Every structure is written in C-alpha cells, then in structure tokens.
Amino acid sequence: MSAGYNGRMIRGPLKFMALGALLLGAANAQPTGEWRLTSITDAGRLISVNAQVAPTLRFDATRVSGLAGCNTYTASYAARADLLTFARVITTKKACPDQVLSLEERYLNVLRGVRRYELRGRTLVLHAGNDRMEFVQGGRVSDVTQTATRYAGAWELAGVNVAGRALNVQGDRPVTLTVEGARLSGNAPCNTYSATFGVVNGAIQVGPVASTRRLCTTDAGNQLETAFLGALRAARAFELRGEQLVVVARDGTTLTFRRASGSGAVTGASLEGGWTLRTVDDRAPQGPRAITLNFEGPQVGGNDGCNAFGGTYRVSGSTLRAAGPLPQTLMACPEPADFPSLTALLRAGATFSVNADVLTLTGQGHTWVFSR
Template sequence: MTGRSAAASLALALGALLTVTVSPPPAYSRPSPLEGSAWLLESIPGQRAVLPPAPTMRLENGRISGSDGCNRYAASVLIRGSVFRVSAEGPSTQMACPERLMRQAESFRAALTAARGYSLRNGQLELMAANGTPVARFRPQPQEIAGALWIVRGLNNGKQAVVSPLTGTTLSLELSARGRLAGTAGCNRYTATAVLGQGTIQVGPPAATRRICVRPRGVMEQEIQFLSALESAGHWQIEANRLELRRPDGALAVTLRRADGR
C-alpha cells in the first residue's frame, strides 16, 4: 500500500469512528415550576368569597392532593409546558360538612376537572379552561410553623387511634425561631428541642413541669400520650390553617390548627 492510500484509509477510518461515537447531548428536561408547590384557593370566578377553611392544592411527583375545604382528595395530574390536566382522580374521604362548604367543595372539584392550562404571574397561580377562561385562582400556601400558636385537634394515643383531646383540656405547640418547642400538654407546661428540615422534623425528649391534675379524668394519661406522639413525629405539612405531624411510617402523630384561625 502506498503512503497516499494508507493516509486515505486512515482518514476514512477516523471519519467512521467519529460518526459512530459523536452524538448530540441529550435534551434537558426542565422540571415544572409547580413541582413541590402548595397553594390556597383565592377565588373561583363567578363564585362568592372563599369560606374558611380554604381548599388547598399540593403538587408533587405527578400527583395533586389537598383538601376541598371539607374532604381530602388526591389525583394524578399532567403538567407539561402550560398544560395542566387532572387525569385520574383517586380516593377521597367522605365526611359530611355544612351545605355551604359542600357547595364550595363541589365548585372547587369542578374547577380542577375543567382545567386544561395554567399560568403563573406575580406569584399567583391561575388555572384555565380549554378556551383560556379562568376557572380558579390560588395564592401560595405559607409553609412556616414558627411564630404561630397551634392548638391540638387530634393525637395518636399509641393504641392505633387518633383521638380528640379530652373536653376541658387544651394542648398546644409553639415553635420559636431558635428551634425550641413549648406549650401546654393539658396539665403541665413542656419544652423540647426541634430540628426542622424541608418537610421533616426531629423532636427531642420533652421536659415538663411536675403538676398532678385529677380532672378531667384521664388527663395525665393523655399528657403522656401527647408528649410521646410529639416525640415520634418525623414529618410535617401545612394545609390552610391545619398542621399535621406524622411519624416516619406515615401514621398521624398530632394534628393542630392555628390559634388565630388564619
């Protein structure tokens, strides 16, 4: 083989190699700006002012969940570009609520079903029908525990049940900006350390005063159950004026509402 033909063969081989190995970089799929967001219903066009507690909407991993103001709901959702479409509704609770709340819940669910698109503007979220008509408007859901007083509405009694506090007792929780929990456990005051993460919480062993209360009956047992439930919490989530603390296995530990009702 001559020098010229050998060089030509080498050039052809290099060209083939480059053709095989060089390819364009993979397309980058940008996550939806709604991923991991939480919202409170601001208004439904043509409807009266939203009654408390406001319906909520949380968007994570192709799922939509929250409260319609009466019952909890969950569904799968398609979000692609400006497309927003609730595609398959999952299970929901079946509580009965006052008629006005039930009507609002129905309107909210209908708005979600009718949505075909969305827009984000000035921090507000608007869902739109196929013709571009707004069907629901939302404001961001505050995600802060600190600085508010929370009143316990339910606690895990350690017997595979979440029960309401005894009549005549108040159980509360307040978190300081320095990560210190404090409140009343029904009879005694308590304090504990708390480490908060993005949706996670780690509560240190609570320390309480040493009063002995005899009324109402069972108050001291309730106090032990509450402090144990509080220490077992591993996750937190806020929806409207409701705070849920859950154990790492997903079971409810404590449910609370903001004392100011907001």
C-alpha cells in the first residue's frame, strides 16, 4: 500500500512537471520566419507604419536580416526564454527619401535596444525599455502600387450577398469605397471607415478597419453595416468583373460595387498602348531611363524617368486627367534641372491630340511630344 501510495506521489509530480515543461516550452517558443512591422512606439509616441515601406525581420539560425525601410540590414541575435537581443547591426547606405529614412532610423534604434519579446499567434512584439515594436507574420507588402491602381477611385455599393441571401443596400446615403494607393476609406451605412490595403505574398490583405462609432437607427442598417465591415476585414480577393468591383470575403460574402457617379474612368481609344517621350518644349529628356506612358483600358502608368507610377484616368473632350492618386515607387533620384513633372501634368490635366503615332500633351505651360 505504501509503495503504491509512494508510486502515485512520484507519478503525480512528474506529470505536473511534464505539463509545466510543455507550457513553458509553448510560452518560450522562439520566433522563426519572416515578420513585417505594423507599428512602433518610440519615446512614448505610437507610429503606425505604411505597409508599402514597412521594415521586415527574418529569423535564421543565428542571424536576422530584412529591409529597414529603404536599406537592407543584418544582425546576430540571441534568444532564451522570453529574452531577445540583437548585436552587430549592419546596414547598406543607400540614399533614401526623408520620410522613409526617418522610419528606418527609428526602427534600427529600437531594434538595437530590444531585450525581450512576446509571441501572440501571428503577432510578434519586441520590447526595448518603454519602446516596443509590433510585427505581423509574413513578408513585406509587395505589388501594392500595381494592384491598387486596378481598383483606384471611388465606388458605390450595389449589392451584398451573405450565404446566398441578398441584403437591401438602399439607405439614407450611399455606401462607398475609395481606393487610394495603400488605403481604403468611405462611408459605411451608418459610419465612416478607413483601412490599409496591400498585397502580402501575392494575396490581398486589408489591414485593421477603423470606423466611427455612431449607432445605426434601424435593424436593417445595423445588419448591413455589420456585414459590410465584416466582409472588408475578411477580404481575400478583389475582382474586376466588367464595370463592377467585387470584394470576396473568406466566408464567401460578396460586396459588389459600381463606379461612383462622376468618377467613371473614360478611356480614349486612340491613346491605347505604350508611348515614349521624345521632347518637352523641343528639348530631349536627359536621364538614366526613358520617360514613358502606357494606357490600357481605364489605367494609365509609366515611368517619370526614375520612378514607376500608375493610376486611372479619364477623358473629357480633348482633356486627359488622372482620375485619382498616382502612386509611385520610392527610388531616390536626382531631379533634372528645370524639367517639368509628368505626374504633376497628369494630375492637373492636359489637352491631348493623337496624330498617327505621335501623342502631344499640352499643359502647365509645356508641350510634351511622345511617339509609339
């Protein structure tokens, strides 16, 4: 009896010790793979990070590496329990836009001071005294410019389908969606909202959706708002179907939009295709890259001689104008002396004419001549 009792006493502590070891191991799981910065608290100031320039952090066996915003970096690290430190942080020294460089400096300064970490599912939190950085699992948002330009502009909700059931979308005001670069915004049935938008590892990702907190006055309005914002938060695909934009959520809910009144992108058939700049005011452009324009359906894109850009456009009579923002890549480039900006011309609007294989744009006191 005594031996059996002692056996149970031995097995009991061993069982709890084993359980404790399992729990400790789970709590102290070390981060692996690639992570993308979503926010940083530096000197008590919370800074949300634009997905297009977000620093990344990749863990290998004994080293980390990633993009600091503009430059790449590498460092050694040591992790034990919930403790984590980085050492010998080395970066490249590219010239970067001021805004990106400011974020990069903050990121690297906090990284050097990190002393502990937390893993919360797909979220990694690094602590450096009172400063902290939050990451989401996955690589840097990529192709956001090219993807967002497909859907750029203002849209109005035309239909919502939840589990095969269509909801009534008629209310006191139109429900809208505006896509501008890496951001979404608009009117929900009762509130206004905004969110980040991008492409992570080839998949559409809508970031946290923030909204005002007004109460809907009807049950139908409340039901529509819940379905609408829920579908945006869980979006897995944006699809252009003819003249409509369809947002597909992970549970199969669909939001169908049509172009908002007055924002439709009207194309000029004679503009279709690619064009290369020959002269501006009879001067040939000087630069490392050709200045180009490309028109495809409602989309306009090209290169300003340094950075690629893209967006939508419309034609009214003989005037061509960008229909929304023209997101650009962020390469640091020397500004050509006294040379006008192509994207500024498109935003302001230009008179155009096409004669065979020659496109002429006139605006802001300059004449631009392109050829196919």
